[in-house]
Amino acid sequence: MHIAREWRVRRQRYRLVGEVCDQCGRTLFPPRDTCPHCTEPAQTVQTLSGRGEVFSFSTMYDAPEGFEEYVPYTVALIELEEGPMVTAQLTDVRPEEVRIGMPVEMVTRKLRDEGPEGQILYGYKFRPRVRES
């Protein structure tokens, strides 16, 4: 059980809350204490749109512990509209339909549960875009 560890990142997992660097103006996800681009400390909290494009993807046939039941599943690097990249599973799409450049949007889905008596973890996945901006 890692309740505190999961709870701390709930704003990122549920709402894609990132930051904008006050100094260089770049958008950061996940949030950091120091901007990796200009190394300035303070940033302004910003919720990201959740829209982006597939930068790369892979369908996995061997899963880590806790994810075995979902095999095969497709994971991707998503380039978000605001600039940063995020690593996430794709959902509501067949592996053979995925392509680089495909427009996608964030949805909240179950990530996994920690056994029969453990907590259920929810978080972001991305699906082919159906909503207009």
Place this chain on the structure above:
Amino acid sequence: MREVAVIGIGQTPVGEHWERSLRHLAHDAVKAALQDAGVERPDALYVGNMLSGELTGQEHLGALIADFVGLRGIEAVKIEAACGSGAAAFRIGYMAVAGGLHDVVVVVGVEKMTDSPSEVITSALAMAADQEYEAGQGISFVALNALLMRRYMHEFDIPHDAFSGFAINAHRNAAGNPNAMFQRPVTLEAYRQAPMIADPISLLDSSPICDGAAAVVLAPTDSEIARQARQRHGIARVIASAVATDSVAIHDRRDPLFLEAVALSSYKAYEQAQVQPSDIHLFELHDAFSITAVLSLEAAGFARRGKGTLLAMDGEISIEGRIPVSTMGGLKARGHPVGATGIYQIVEVVQQLTGRAGPNQVQHAGIGMAQNVGGSGATVITHILEAAD
């Protein structure tokens, strides 16, 4: 700083060692290296290992292994830097001898992976990635590299077959290495038919799960013990040692297809050794996946961007080629017992530089480079060694 040499080497065969535990594997490699160096009691022992806590339930390897090999009392600690743990431990040993803190140091890399079920190993290896934002999404370490490979194929219009030369070269070389896990060649047909692990990475694009241990003994080049070892079987001087880091998460990279830490660490090492890539006679690179080999060759200055696969297709990476890589089988075919790999690479460079590489000997090998990578390019450790004749 004092000049440091590798004066003794030892290794176990890489494979599935059901009958030997982690401490026994380390024991065999350390004992072999001490004997090769003509040393009874070194001043310190440094252990490179990544997964013993997770897979064996055993940490505190410094004291455990020191005691088990009959060195109770000496300084000993474990060093961890994911798959770069072996070279990280070597660098600590190098710094201790170069800085004059110790005169004789033994460094061992050891990993015991095959006792655990595959999903447990997959989870453990994913600890080399960002736990909160990569591994937590259910992505495996193989899949992270598959994301790089897919994008590389897309951006540079490279077909999957173009990567086959790396597996074919590694397996051909492993056939001449009695310590390699897969001592048999593979064909292009086998490469094409290999099952996918994480699309587009197939079984023949990927290094295996395995066990093993390798060890080296370090001493000042001008010491009496080094002089004796030099007369017996030759030694290799360490002429560069450099480490660089990058973001752990691939999505945080400025350019995911350029391994910045490989470039930083390689060029720092070239500067220290006063050499250029064209002066290197063999390159033990980190071919955990064929895409890693390609990106490393490009960032280390052996190929232009987008052209790394051409080296394998044109035969330039073979034993007789312009820049031989994976000369004893590499991670792909010798095997990749993660925390031990960095030391296997150094041992093999020393074998080449002292004329002890058997049928895989690179002719006139005078300068060799070993590069060990932790994570998907997050920690990169480069060593350049030169034959002391």
